[in-house]
Amino acid sequence: MGSEILILQYLLSGITKGSIYAMVAIGFNLIFSATGVLNFAQGEFVMLGGMIAVTLSFYFPLPVAVAGAVVIVACIGCLLELLFFRPLRHHSILHMIIITIGLSIVIQEAALHIWDEKVRSLPYFTGNEISSVKIYGAAISPQVLWVLGTITVSVILLHIFLRYTLQGRAMRACSSNPEAAMLAGINISNMRTLAFGLSAALGALGGCVISPITMTQYEAGAPLAIKGFAAAILGGLGNPMAAVAGGLLIGIIEAFSVSKLPAAYNDVSAFAILLLVLFIRPHGLFGSPSGQGVREF
Amino acid sequence: MKKGIILAVAVCLLSGVLFAQGAASGDKNKPIKIGAIFSVSGPASFLGAPEEKTVRMLVDKINAEGGVLGHKVEVIVKDSGGSPEKAVSFAKQLSEEEKVLAIIGPSTSGETMQIKQLCEENKMLLISCAAAEKIVNPVAKYVFKTPQKDSQAVTWIFQTMKDKGISKIAVVSSNDGFGAAGKGCLEEMAKPAGIEILANEVYDKQATDLTDILTKVKSVAGVQAVVNWSIVPAQSIVAKNMKQIGLNVPLFQSHGFGNPLYAAKAGVAAEGTLFPAGRLLVVDELPADHPQKALLAAYKKDYESKYKEDVSTFGGHAYDALLVVLEGIKKAGTLDRDKVRDAIENLKGLAGTAGVFNMTPEDHTGLALDAFEMLTVKDGKFTIYKK
Structure with missing residues (x-):
C-alpha cells in the first residue's frame, strides 16, 4: 500500500467516524440554539431511532421503518419537552441540563426493558457488510456516503427552514431575544417543543443511517452524545454547519492520531485538540465571540 | 393424681412426636437456596442475560x-450490572442474610476476583461463570469456575495458525478486562x-468504527493473520471493516465470539472467521x-424453544455452575456445605x-484442552473447522 493511498485511507476512516459524530452534533445544536439547553439525552434519541427502526423493519420495508422511527422519536422529543421542560421553564439552564442527564438514564433503562441487552442493526442501505467504494485505491463503505448525504440534506433543509419559513424565523427570534419574540406574539413554549421534536427527529434519522456501521444497543447513546457534544463545542455552538465541521474534524484527528500513536490514545488526541481550541477560541472554531450571538444562527 | 401424671406424660410424648414430625417435614420442604450474581444488565449483559435465563429454565x-x-x-x-462493588455487596447479602448454600456467578472475571477472598474467608462455596485463570490459580478452597481458560483458547488459536503456516500476526484488542486478559495471554504465549x-493495538471498547486501526495493521508488511480479542459489538465491526478496506487475511476471534447472533451481525463479513x-x-x-451430545441437544432445544433466541456458550457456563453444585449435593447426600465442597472437588x-469436568484439589476448573473445538463460520452458520 503506497503512502498516499494510506493517507487517503486514514482520511476516509476519519470521515466515517466524523460523519457519525456530526450527525449527533447537529441535534445538540438545534436544541441549544432554540432553548439554551445542552441536551445530554440527544444520544438517546439516536439510540431510540436505531432501535425503533430495527423493530419496525421486521414489519415494513426499510424506508417506511426509518420514516416511522423518525416520527415516533420526534413525538417522544415533544412529549419530553411538554412533561419535563415546560413546567420547569423558570428554573435555571443548569437545572435543565441536569434534567437531561437524568432523562438519558431513564430512557436507557426503559430501552433495556422494552427491548433487551442485545446488539441490533439495520441492513446496509446499499450493498452489504463487505462492499466498499474504491477511491484511488482506498476504500469506504457505501453506508458512509449515505450518512454524508443525510447530513448534507438535513443541514440544507434546516437552513431553509430557519431562514425562510415563518416558523423557522420565529424559532430564531425566540433564541435571540425571548422577550421581544413574546411581544411580537410568538408562543415561545410551543417553539421550544418544536425544537425538541426537530432535534429528536434529526437524532433518530442519524440513528437509522449510522446503525449499519456502528450497530445499536440500549446503552449506545451515551458515548455518541459525548463525542457529538465535543464536535458541537469544537465547531462552535449555534451553527449546524459548524457542528458538521467539528464532527468531521474530530473524526479525522482521531484517525490520523491512530496512524502515529497507539490506538489507545485517539481520545486523548481528540480532546487535547478540543481543549487547545477552547483556550484560543472559547466560542469554538466557527462560533461568534459575543455571548448573546452564540445562540443566534 | 396418678391419672393426671400419665395424661400429662402422654400429652408431652404426643406433642413431642408431632413436633418432631413437624420439624422433619419442615426440613424436607425447605428448599435448597442457591445464590446467583449475574450482570443481567450493563456492559456484560451479553453474558449475564443468557446466564439468568438458563438458570431459571434449569x-x-x-x-x-x-x-x-x-x-x-x-x-x-441478583443483577450486578457488571459492577464489582455491587457483586461484593450481593455476595455478602446472599451469604449473611439469605444464608444460601452456594453462589454461582458472577459473570465477569473482575467481579469474581473481588469476591474470591470474601467467599474463601466466609467458607462460602463459589462457582464462577468467568474465564480468567487467576480465579482458580492459586487455588482457593471454596472457589471453582466452569468456563474454559483463556490460555487454552490461545493454545488452540496458535495451533491452528501453525497448521495453516502462519507465523506473523497482528493483535487487536479492546480496552476492557476481557481484552486486556486476552492480549496478555497472547503476548506471553506467542514466543x-x-x-x-x-x-x-488496543482500541476503545465502545468504538463505532475501526477502519483506522485496521489501516495501520494493513500498513505493516508481512501480517499473515489478525487476532481480535473483544466482545460485541467491536468483534463484528472488526470483521466488517477488514473486508471493507481489503485486509484479506484470516481473522481469529476469541471464545467470546460464541453466540450465533454475532456472526449474524457481521453478516457475510464473518465468513471464514476462526475461533475456539x-x-x-x-x-x-x-x-x-459423544458424552456431551444428549445434554447439549436438550439444552439447546429447551432454551431456544422457551426464549426464541439462539443459545450461547455463555448461558452454558451458568448451566454448568448449577449442574456442578447440584451434582455435588447429590454425591454428598447432604446439605452440609463442607461435605458438598469435598464432593465437588472430586467430581469426575x-x-x-x-466439556467433561474432572475436578481435582489442584484443578478447580476440571476442563482439559479438548473442551474446546476450533470453529469457523460457513454460510452464516458455525461449523467445526477442518484442516
Whole structure:
C-alpha cells in the first residue's frame, strides 16, 4: 500500500467516524440554539431511532421503518419537552441540563426493558457488510456516503427552514431575544417543543443511517452524545454547519492520531485538540465571540 | 393424681412426636437456596442475560422432576450490572442474610476476583461463570469456575495458525478486562509457540468504527493473520471493516465470539472467521455417542424453544455452575456445605456444556484442552473447522 493511498485511507476512516459524530452534533445544536439547553439525552434519541427502526423493519420495508422511527422519536422529543421542560421553564439552564442527564438514564433503562441487552442493526442501505467504494485505491463503505448525504440534506433543509419559513424565523427570534419574540406574539413554549421534536427527529434519522456501521444497543447513546457534544463545542455552538465541521474534524484527528500513536490514545488526541481550541477560541472554531450571538444562527 | 401424671406424660410424648414430625417435614420442604450474581444488565449483559435465563429454565425443570434429594431448588438471582462493588455487596447479602448454600456467578472475571477472598474467608462455596485463570490459580478452597481458560483458547488459536503456516500476526484488542486478559495471554504465549506479533493495538471498547486501526495493521508488511480479542459489538465491526478496506487475511476471534447472533451481525463479513469454542454451538455435528451430545441437544432445544433466541456458550457456563453444585449435593447426600465442597472437588467425568469436568484439589476448573473445538463460520452458520 503506497503512502498516499494510506493517507487517503486514514482520511476516509476519519470521515466515517466524523460523519457519525456530526450527525449527533447537529441535534445538540438545534436544541441549544432554540432553548439554551445542552441536551445530554440527544444520544438517546439516536439510540431510540436505531432501535425503533430495527423493530419496525421486521414489519415494513426499510424506508417506511426509518420514516416511522423518525416520527415516533420526534413525538417522544415533544412529549419530553411538554412533561419535563415546560413546567420547569423558570428554573435555571443548569437545572435543565441536569434534567437531561437524568432523562438519558431513564430512557436507557426503559430501552433495556422494552427491548433487551442485545446488539441490533439495520441492513446496509446499499450493498452489504463487505462492499466498499474504491477511491484511488482506498476504500469506504457505501453506508458512509449515505450518512454524508443525510447530513448534507438535513443541514440544507434546516437552513431553509430557519431562514425562510415563518416558523423557522420565529424559532430564531425566540433564541435571540425571548422577550421581544413574546411581544411580537410568538408562543415561545410551543417553539421550544418544536425544537425538541426537530432535534429528536434529526437524532433518530442519524440513528437509522449510522446503525449499519456502528450497530445499536440500549446503552449506545451515551458515548455518541459525548463525542457529538465535543464536535458541537469544537465547531462552535449555534451553527449546524459548524457542528458538521467539528464532527468531521474530530473524526479525522482521531484517525490520523491512530496512524502515529497507539490506538489507545485517539481520545486523548481528540480532546487535547478540543481543549487547545477552547483556550484560543472559547466560542469554538466557527462560533461568534459575543455571548448573546452564540445562540443566534 | 396418678391419672393426671400419665395424661400429662402422654400429652408431652404426643406433642413431642408431632413436633418432631413437624420439624422433619419442615426440613424436607425447605428448599435448597442457591445464590446467583449475574450482570443481567450493563456492559456484560451479553453474558449475564443468557446466564439468568438458563438458570431459571434449569431450576424449573429440576423442580418439576422432583428436585434434589427431595428438596426443591430455589435460586435467588441478583443483577450486578457488571459492577464489582455491587457483586461484593450481593455476595455478602446472599451469604449473611439469605444464608444460601452456594453462589454461582458472577459473570465477569473482575467481579469474581473481588469476591474470591470474601467467599474463601466466609467458607462460602463459589462457582464462577468467568474465564480468567487467576480465579482458580492459586487455588482457593471454596472457589471453582466452569468456563474454559483463556490460555487454552490461545493454545488452540496458535495451533491452528501453525497448521495453516502462519507465523506473523497482528493483535487487536479492546480496552476492557476481557481484552486486556486476552492480549496478555497472547503476548506471553506467542514466543514459545514460534509466533511473532508484528502489530499490537488496543482500541476503545465502545468504538463505532475501526477502519483506522485496521489501516495501520494493513500498513505493516508481512501480517499473515489478525487476532481480535473483544466482545460485541467491536468483534463484528472488526470483521466488517477488514473486508471493507481489503485486509484479506484470516481473522481469529476469541471464545467470546460464541453466540450465533454475532456472526449474524457481521453478516457475510464473518465468513471464514476462526475461533475456539465449546461444542454447544455445533451440537448437530457431534457423533451420537459423544458424552456431551444428549445434554447439549436438550439444552439447546429447551432454551431456544422457551426464549426464541439462539443459545450461547455463555448461558452454558451458568448451566454448568448449577449442574456442578447440584451434582455435588447429590454425591454428598447432604446439605452440609463442607461435605458438598469435598464432593465437588472430586467430581469426575461430569458432562457439562463446556466439556467433561474432572475436578481435582489442584484443578478447580476440571476442563482439559479438548473442551474446546476450533470453529469457523460457513454460510452464516458455525461449523467445526477442518484442516
